[in-house]
Amino acid sequence: MRTDFLPFSKPTISEDAIADVCDSIRSGWLAMGPKTVDFEKKFAEYTGAKFAISVNSATAGLHLAVMAVTQPGDEVITTPMTFASTVNAIIYAGAVPILADIDPVTLNIDPKKIAEKITSKTKAVIPVHFAGRPCNMDAIEKIAQEHNLAIIEDSAHALGASYHGKKIGSGKGPRRIAVFSFHPTKNITTGEGGMITTDDEKAADQMSVQRQNGMDKGAWNRFGAKGKSHYDIFIPGLKYQMMDIQAAIGRDQLKYLEKFNKRRTEIIEKYNTAFAGIDGLTLPAPIEKGCVHSWHIYTPLLDSKKLGFTRDEFMEKMKEYNIGTAYHYQALHLFSGYAKITGLKKGDMPVAEEIGEKIVSLPLFPAMTNEDITDVIEAVTNICK
Ligand SMILES: Cc1ncc(COP(=O)(O)O)c(C=O)c1O
Known part of the structure; x- marks a missing residue:
């Protein structure tokens, strides 16, 4: 730990x-x-x-x-x-x-x-x-x-x-x-x-x-x-x-941007390899040919039915491993202020609503060490398996 x-x-x-x-x-x-x-x-x-x-x-x-x-x-x-x-x-x-x-x-x-x-x-x-x-x-x-x-x-x-x-x-x-x-x-x-x-x-x-x-x-x-x-x-x-x-x-x-993004890509590749076999975890889709992803955040989707716990419970469990996570995003129209302005309600944006319930952001930043990456992989694997 x-x-x-x-x-x-x-x-x-x-x-x-x-x-x-x-x-x-x-x-x-x-x-x-x-x-x-x-x-x-x-x-x-x-x-x-x-x-x-x-x-x-x-x-x-x-x-x-x-x-x-x-x-x-x-x-x-x-x-x-x-x-x-x-x-x-x-x-x-x-x-x-x-x-x-x-x-x-x-x-x-x-x-x-x-x-x-x-x-x-x-x-x-x-x-x-x-x-x-x-x-x-x-x-x-x-x-x-x-x-x-x-x-x-x-x-x-x-x-x-x-x-x-x-x-x-x-x-x-x-x-x-x-x-x-x-x-x-x-x-x-x-x-x-x-x-x-x-x-x-x-x-x-x-x-x-x-x-x-x-x-x-x-x-x-x-x-x-x-x-x-x-x-x-x-x-x-x-x-x-x-x-x-x-x-x-x-x-x-700006001088370091390419280096930073290269390291971000290395980290998400390690995550993708480690998490590939976990049932209940949907990893970010491969990037379209001819495009470059900047990997600002790494956002797998958690299937609570398969895993037996919700995304919020997963975030709490990660805290027990001393690891922070984040949440990007709740579908916007579900915030009360925007529901009023847009006139939208639950059920009107089904894809964003479902993703908003399953998504989590795992640690991702260029200064992460290989030990940090291993800690995240071990925590996620222990929690999900
Ligand atoms: C998609 C998106 N748009 C706009 C912003 C706003 O950026 P800023 O915090 O620089 O105003 C953010 C910030 O997190 C964002 O994620």
Whole structure:
């Protein structure tokens, strides 16, 4: 039995990043500045998008993205298998969230279900690349083209993933926006933080001024040696910028992304091999050929009838082994607030509801040691066999 608790996720931050944060603090330039601009440039290079716009969370990025491509009253289709932010962004942009059920194998939004939900008011779709597995973008793009919809890819889980040779967030395609999260559990972190990528210049302009209260110039253009203090406000905005303190971590993290994701893949391969024979445990489906999974989370499904205990009981048993787990996600419409807003009830999204009862996230982060992996494997195997 482990003596220390193994959390379900933990970031790895280098000493260089810590030194660069200290440098920002000592320099007096803590808020958005040259390091943020540098991080955006490097992020755009990595994804291949024309524009990378940093923000203080993916939630903020999603809000800006929905505001950029919809008008109040428009309908936006998304998945019930997501974090609250995806739907909150739609609601706070004044649009109407419409949920479409998921595919039981990929756990991503089912394109057929998107097609069924389209009305004359539908203006955008937000596929979420669940766990880091790319959605069926060919089918989603086809629907979007037919109905002139914008696509906002909630890529909070998907940094480093790619779809048929194209990096998630490469921005290609009309009115196409991707939003990444740098929360500490994500593939790279800045503490809190996020990044929007797009090739759409009009949307990029709007999102980039709206993240700084609508001002046409950021503080770093006003208070620097060559700055001019006057500014215009094009459009009312919000305070959603990233700080240089965060960007100092982010630009360093980006250097390690491929290494981090390689280690994540190694870990899930060990899990897949070890758990293959356990009756009652459904492992994540193999990744579609030509795609790269970023393995933000590893989410087997537990069949309580076969195993004799529920997912929640399993999570409690893992705690007895000193191992943390997590739960992504309860089908969104089952939360009381969203039930009211969407008018949906239990039984309306059967696939997401069933998955929501069976799913669990096991520990997965690059700094896990081989001993940590063995501990998880032993605990899961002992509990399930
Ligand atoms: C699918 C999804 N979308 C959006 C978000 C919001 O990200 P952030 O915490 O950076 O606002 C999360 C965060 O966990 C998420 O998992």
